[in-house]
Amino acid sequence: xxxxVQQFVNALQLGSLYALIALGYTMVYGVLLLINFAHGDIFMxxxxxxxxxxxxxxxxFVPTLVLSMVLTGLLGVGIERxxxxxxxxxxxxxxxxxxLGVGLLxxxxxxxxxxxxxxxxxxxxxxxxxxxxxxxxxxxxxxxIIVLAAxxxxxxxxxVQRTKWGMAMRAISYDKFAVxxxxxSQDQIISLTFLLxxxxxxxxxxxxxVAFPVLNPYMGLRVGWKAFVAAVVGGIxxxxxxxxxxxxxxxxxxxxPAYGDSIGISSxxxxxxxxxxxxxxxxxxxxxxxxxxRRQKV
Amino acid sequence: MTLLQINRLSHYFGGLxxxxxxxxxxxxGELIGLIGPNGAGKTTVFNLVTGAYRASEGEILFRGxxxxxxxxxxxxxxxxxxxxxxxxxxxMMSVLDNVxxxxxxxxxxxxxxxxxxxxxxxxxxxxxxxxxxDLLRLFKLERYAQEPVKNLPYGQQRRVEIVRAMAARPQLxxxxxxxxxxxxxxxxxxxxxxxxxRDEFHLTIWLIEHQMRLVMxxxxxxxxxxxxxxxxxxxxEEIRNxxxxxxxxxxxxxxxx
Numbered sequence: 418x419x420x421x422v423q424q425f426v427n428a429l430q431l432g433s434l435y436a437l438i439a440l441g442y443t444m445v446y447g448v449l450l451l452i453n454f455a456h457g458d459i460f461m462x463x464x465x466x467x468x469x470x471x472x473x474x475x476x477x478f479v480p481t482l483v484l485s486m487v488l489t490g491l492l493g494v495g496i497e498r499x500x501x502x503x504x505x506x507x508x509x510x511x512x513x514x515x516x517l518g519v520g521l522l523x524x525x526x527x528x529x530x531x532x533x534x535x536x537x538x539x540x541x542x543x544x545x546x547x548x549x550x551x552x553x554x555x556x557x558x559x560x561x562i563i564v565l566a567a568x569x570x571x572x573x574x575x576x577v578q579r580t581k582w583g584m585a586m587r588a589i590s591y592d593k594f595a596v597x598x599x600x601x602s603q604d605q606i607i608s609l610t611f612l613l614x615x616x617x618x619x620x621x622x623x624x625x626x627v628a629f630p631v632l633n634p635y636m637g638l639r640v641g642w643k644a645f646v647a648a649v650v651g652g653i654x655x656x657x658x659x660x661x662x663x664x665x666x667x668x669x670x671x672x673x674p675a676y677g678d679s680i681g682i683s684s685x686x687x688x689x690x691x692x693x694x695x696x697x698x699x700x701x702x703x704x705x706x707x708x709x710x711r712r713q714k715v
Numbered sequence: 716m717t718l719l720q721i722n723r724l725s726h727y728f729g730g731l732x733x734x735x736x737x738x739x740x741x742x743x744g745e746l747i748g749l750i751g752p753n754g755a756g757k758t759t760v761f762n763l764v765t766g767a768y769r770a771s772e773g774e775i776l777f778r779g780x781x782x783x784x785x786x787x788x789x790x791x792x793x794x795x796x797x798x799x800x801x802x803x804x805x806x807m808m809s810v811l812d813n814v815x816x817x818x819x820x821x822x823x824x825x826x827x828x829x830x831x832x833x834x835x836x837x838x839x840x841x842x843x844x845x846x847x848x849d850l851l852r853l854f855k856l857e858r859y860a861q862e863p864v865k866n867l868p869y870g871q872q873r874r875v876e877i878v879r880a881m882a883a884r885p886q887l888x889x890x891x892x893x894x895x896x897x898x899x900x901x902x903x904x905x906x907x908x909x910x911x912x913r914d915e916f917h918l919t920i921w922l923i924e925h926q927m928r929l930v931m932x933x934x935x936x937x938x939x940x941x942x943x944x945x946x947x948x949x950x951x952e953e954i955r956n957x958x959x960x961x962x963x964x965x966x967x968x969x970x971x972x
Contacts, residue, residue: 572830579840580829581815581822588805588816595803597787598765599796600820600883609826709807 432667441614457641463619493615652708748934
């Protein structure tokens with residue numbers, strides 16, 4: 418039982434991190450029908466801005482988190498303005514390839530700036546404390562990650578479901594042409610989408626760096642792809658889906674190696690099993706857990 | 716007082732001249748029709764006035780201010796709203812949400828206020844919801860408020876589109892083929908309806924229409940386009956008897972009763 422609870426908390430932690438990153442993919446897709454393949458690398462930039470804040474500026478955890486979210490958010494808005502906006506009328510493929518290019522630029526730019534040695538946050542960033550709750554050892558880091566991710570998701574959910582901006586985002590995804598003619602600035606809504614999505618990726622990056630303290634410029638590739646898959650499985654375009662998909666992936670990735678050994682499955686099978694299960698979900702529900710098929714009237 | 720003045724407006728799509736030297740003055744409170752055969756450039760004129768396209772040449776003065784080059788949302792905020800030839804509502808969203816979105820420019824709370832659910836955010840969202848419901852009640856659509864738009868009958872969807880356009884509190888309303896797809900009874904009801912909204916909201920209305928019965932009955936002045944150029948301009952009586960109009964619509968030597 419203690420073992421199960423322990424693994425459950427680990428899975429919540431990993432799943433929350435995937436969910437934070439998956440939200441950015443799903444929001445941008447929801448508004449622009451664009452898969453922003455640079456998003457994983459934006460997550461990496463967020464993590465490295467944490468190094469900048471905590472080591473270079475010697476800031477504590479919360480100011481570093483806010484600084485990284487704001488700067489990364491502005492970077493996301495800037496990338497959209499410079500790289501994607503000029504291609505809004507171009508074919509979808511051009512934009513996707515541009516996104517891949519932006520990702521490479523961020524990876525190699527960061528490599529040139531910081532070198533290849535892996536980085537980590539200072540010991541004093543968050544002082545790890547381990548609580549013993551009924552025989553289960555839970556660190557404060559895990560609690561902070563899970564609670565912060567839940568709060569950020571709740572805030573985002575409010576904005577998307579219950580504000581004028583969220584409503585405009587959904588309207589753009591249904592019919593882009595009519596939106597500006599009804600008094601909504603499309604550019605403003607798209608910028609806001611990028612600001613929120615990349616800001617959350619930065620939060621994910623810093624929390625990731627706290628949980629798994631090895632930062633390198635290529636860390637966004639693996640994590641980014643996994644979060645993207647989580648967003649698709651959840652139903653891309655729906656933020657509840659991104660949260661659900663992220664948590665699901667976190668649970669599979671933790672529980673397969675945790676219990677696989679006892680039934681003769683080596684932990685090296687973690688990823689094949691995780692993605693195999695996700696594939697099965699997509700075969701059964703091609704639009705993902707929360708996705709709704711858009712039927713074309715003929 | 717002059718509300719809209721269009722001077723020497725022309726628009727090209729590549730080498731194609733879609734609107735050719737259009738001049739038009741609309742006085743406050745008028746009900747004006749824009750007619751012409753298919754492809755004459757009527758909807759293009761609406762797209763130029765509302766900023767969906769940027770005019771190649773000429774000026775569009777709304778209360779004396781040139782609108783050319785202004786983004787559509789800024790033009791909407793100045794008091795010009797429209798409907799579309801084919802219904803362009805946000806189908807999956809509720810009727811109420813469709814109307815709420817059109818209030819966007821009238822809401823002032825900030826992102827932080829929404830994130831923290833501060834009083835101004837809650838008050839403004841509540842006000843917009845009340846105003847939207849008031850509008851729906853006025854148009855007798857309140858029982859559909861929570862219904863996704865796609866579930867409504869066609870005629871009601873047309874009404875919702877007009878309610879949505881009214882949410883921005885326009886002074887000039889552009890109706891692009893409001894009677895398209897309607898049967899004769901629905902068209903009769905629509906004529907009363909257009910008169911009613913003009914009086915109720917003190918509006919100026921400019922409409923595109925192919926249904927001659929509607930145009931001839933309700934418009935005070937009519938402009939006829941063919942291949943982007945104006946071929947006639949006048950009262951319904953003058954238009955009915957204009958040989959160029961008859962030719963454009965029916966070919967030469969036809970008679971209209």
